[in-house]
Amino acid sequence: MYTIKQEVDARGMACPGPLMELVRMAKKAQPGDVIAVISSDPGSIKDIPAWAEKVGHRLLEVIELDNRARKFVIEIQARKPL
Amino acid sequence: MxxxxxxxxxxxxxxxxxxxxxxxxxxxxxxxxxxxxxxxxxxxxxxxxxxxxxxxxxxxxxxxxxxxxxxxxxxxxxxxxxxxxxxxxxxxxxxxxxxxxxxxxxxxSRLDLDRIPGLREGAHHFYSAVGARNLQHALRAFRGGRIVIGIGGMPFKCPVAPLEFTFLLDDYLRRRNLRQQSEIVYTFPIGRCFPIESVAELAQRYLDERAIRTEFFFDIDGIDPERRRISSLVGELEYDLAVIIPPHRGxxxxxxxxxxxxxxxxxxxxxxxxxxxxxxxxxxxxxxxxxxxxxxxxxxxxxxxxxxxxxxxxRDQEPEAHYDGHVQCFLELGEGKATLLDFNYEMPPSPPRPSRFYHIAKKLFNRAYWYLIPPGRI
Missing domain, CATH: 3.50.50.60 (FAD/NAD(P)-binding domain)
Known part of the structure; x- marks a missing residue:
């Protein structure tokens, strides 16, 4: 189980968008923190897992809230040295 | 009463x-x-x-x-x-x-220049009158090299502005015959040049046409003014001139x-x-x-x-007005062309074909602002 430390409801927010909200939260979070964003943007299904993989965070869960919105739950990982 | x-x-x-x-x-x-x-x-x-x-x-x-x-x-x-x-x-x-x-x-909102180490000393921006003037002077003194554009933190005002700056910078360097001696690198913290896919596809075509290099997932966490390097989760970039949008705060x-x-x-x-x-x-x-x-x-x-x-x-009446998330902004694409982003909570933007019309409309709006917006004419 996990406890979400911070969550943003970005439904209907085309700009700056759910992924940018995740970037914002991830920047402030500590390794081990769990953050979440709610998105109604179909592009998030592809974008958010790709971002998490690229920057080394862990996508814990994608929860279907209704036929349009999904909650993406991410666990922040320690930054790897360059 | x-x-x-x-x-x-x-x-x-x-x-x-x-x-x-x-x-x-x-x-x-x-x-x-x-x-x-x-x-x-x-x-x-x-x-x-x-x-x-x-x-x-x-x-x-x-x-x-x-x-x-x-x-x-x-x-x-x-x-x-x-x-x-x-x-x-x-x-x-x-x-x-x-x-x-x-x-x-x-x-x-206000700028928080101390949130990123090295930002104040190592980078320029155009998010204040002083910042824009300093950048103008730095560009006038620029004789070629690598200019890196990046995002120092989220959120920031006017999300299209870094893209607009990049295209107008390309125009500026061409006007001064410095483009061949210069590399423009546009960086963005996610996997494309703008959060909205339709806008990103459009802008990417223009970035490619202008031979502007892109670096994605580039989430800046420090600037070293001595070594002229910008660091991010995915690597470092050397620069001759850095234009970094500062983090904002309330x-x-x-x-x-x-x-x-x-x-x-x-x-x-x-x-x-x-x-x-x-x-x-x-x-x-x-x-x-x-x-x-x-x-x-x-x-x-x-x-x-x-x-x-x-x-x-x-007037003790039931309020009926609701904010529907409406935002409208021009996106300058350089070479005298622009498009328009118009969207709300329900409808994502679908930018029209870039044209001179939107560029002129933006320029006119910049002048007409004083007459139109503060007095509430529109």
Missing amino acids: KPYRILIVGGGVGGTLLANLLVRRLRPEEAQVTLLSRDGEHVYQPGWLYVAVEDEEETELSRPEKELLRQEVFFLHDEAERFDLDRRQVWTHSGERVPYDMLVIATG AEAIIASQIGDEEGWIPTDRYTLQMEGVEQVWVIGDATNIPISKAGSTAHYQAHVVAERITAFV
């Missing part, structure tokens, strides 16, 4: 327009409207972009706030220092207590009064624009925590909604 005391804090797009709308709608015996603003000058911030790359005169970008307000608005030139929502009063920097019956917080008074989150954004209902859990307090523009573009057009549309809701409240 005494008139309601309506206090608007902040003299940007939202605060100025709302003050004028309210005194037009409400009779003096219904409400007295006070605008409390730290700045005696009202600044048209989108113009800073052009100061940096087109030698726009800064003096054309500001006008005295008092001249933009209808005479029925009481203008208080002072800075809000503490919000006391329980007692319905605001304390100012000069020690004055301003009581109110209804409050609108429109305090905008007003200091919001943080000091503990009425917002740790970054100074106020929890706000996305439809009614009322401050969450507080009656008779509304928030507009950058000051809200609504995850939407922090932009003048957002504040503009929100001011109309709050003007209607306050009018309904004063």
